[in-house]
Amino acid sequence: MTEARDRLSSPAAPYGSRRMSSARRAIAETAALMDGAFTAESLHDRVVASRPGIGLATVYRAVAAMADAGYLARVGERDGAALYAVCGHDGHHHHAVCERCGAVTPVECAFVPSALPAGFAMTRHEVAIYGVCAECQGSERGGSR
Amino acid sequence: MTEARDRLSSPAAPYGSRRMSSARRAIAETAALMDGAFTAESLHDRVVASRPGIGLATVYRAVAAMADAGYLARVGERDGAALYAVCGHDGHHHHAVCERCGAVTPVECAFVPSALPAGFAMTRHEVAIYGVCAECQGSERGGSR
DNA sequence: CCGTGAAGTGAGAACCGCTCTCAGTTGGAG
DNA sequence: CTCCAACTGAGAGCGGTTCTCACTTCACGG
Known part of the structure; x- marks a missing residue:
């Protein structure tokens, strides 16, 4: 940061x-x-x-x-x-958000276009990832935000 | 449907x-x-x-x-x-939505957990995929909804 | 340096999707 | 059939976000 x-x-x-x-x-x-x-x-x-x-x-x-x-x-x-x-990360990616402390980590986009229906022209996609970061799991009670 | x-x-x-x-x-x-x-x-x-x-x-x-x-x-x-x-589709999946006619197609979840930061425990993720379906691309002016 | 015009600002109203409240209704178990 | 919890309709309320409008400020050309 x-x-x-x-x-x-x-x-x-x-x-x-x-x-x-x-x-x-x-x-x-x-x-x-x-x-x-x-x-x-x-x-x-x-x-x-x-x-x-x-x-x-x-x-x-x-x-x-x-x-x-x-x-x-x-x-x-x-x-x-x-x-x-x-976010200073370059290129297309998404973010993992810690629901306890709010920490944000860039995550490479693992989207596979071949999974799309035939002929579907994707214009955009949105991905939101929520969970608990390693740090918050370590400490019994995580931070707050 | x-x-x-x-x-x-x-x-x-x-x-x-x-x-x-x-x-x-x-x-x-x-x-x-x-x-x-x-x-x-x-x-x-x-x-x-x-x-x-x-x-x-x-x-x-x-x-x-x-x-x-x-x-x-x-x-x-x-x-x-x-x-x-x-949606009658079973199992974890997402949906591709046609922004012109609103058609919805199930899409297999291509999420790779290994892409996540080390130790991050994902609790949930949301994916929304937008684009234009094959049918709407074919017809010059797509349907409406 | 100034003058100038467009971009930005602050306050509060407005907007809009959605939820809540409350009194009345209804489905269905027993 | 009785009864009550679940459901309903209407409208008020809520909260995040955007809009409006009069005013200020930035930055560029002279």
Whole structure:
């Protein structure tokens, strides 16, 4: 997750080629600090803690822009809310989400196109993987998020 | 989809071992008539057409019960609404949904556990596959649903 | 440096899929 | 037939997300 912070100053900005406002910078920095999956609302909570006044709608817009730019990935959902995570991994892949601590690990896409019905032209597919990470299994009571 | 209708009178009722009311019977029969994926609301629309007075909440409850009993499967979503389909297929599998006509085809699960991070205990995974079926590719303008 | 226009922002209302509540109804076991 | 738990319909409620609108701010050209 540390390398994610580095990307903040790299040419590949979290928002692609769009404009960078101070609010967006704060949101991207906070997202980089979240270790693991987070919802737009939990990100908003944390952003507001360090920079009061940021609106929830702004966070939603920033998250959409970052997901669009590939800086964030939608990794699943919890209680009906979308889960996101910072993802510097390149290429097509999915994510395994620990339901206890929220840790996110990239998982290679094992999708076999031959399994599809004949003639079906797949345009996209979504995979969400939930479970308990090794660390949380080790410790009797896992972390919380 | 015809074999799905047969299941209505089979011992494996759409609602498992629960009570069968006339409303639920109408909903299960209508679900069997929907060829392809449908939302709870579109199912409600169609149920109401043939049997006015059925409430939306009742359809939601029936859909939940049928999904619980394995008669329906959640096959994806469209515009934020859950897509369901009647599914007689046994065993663990997923579904390919045609985004044009809504046709649903079972797809074997090609998930490789070895792709998971070491020690990660997967509890569940969700896969949604979208594309265009062979039939819709053949006809310039596909069906609608 | 400024002026300018487009992009971004904040607040709150609106939206929408879905669930809950409650009083009334009904299926089916006994 | 009796009885009661399960089911129903209507509408309110909920929660995540998006929209609207007036205002601010970024960044580019001059």
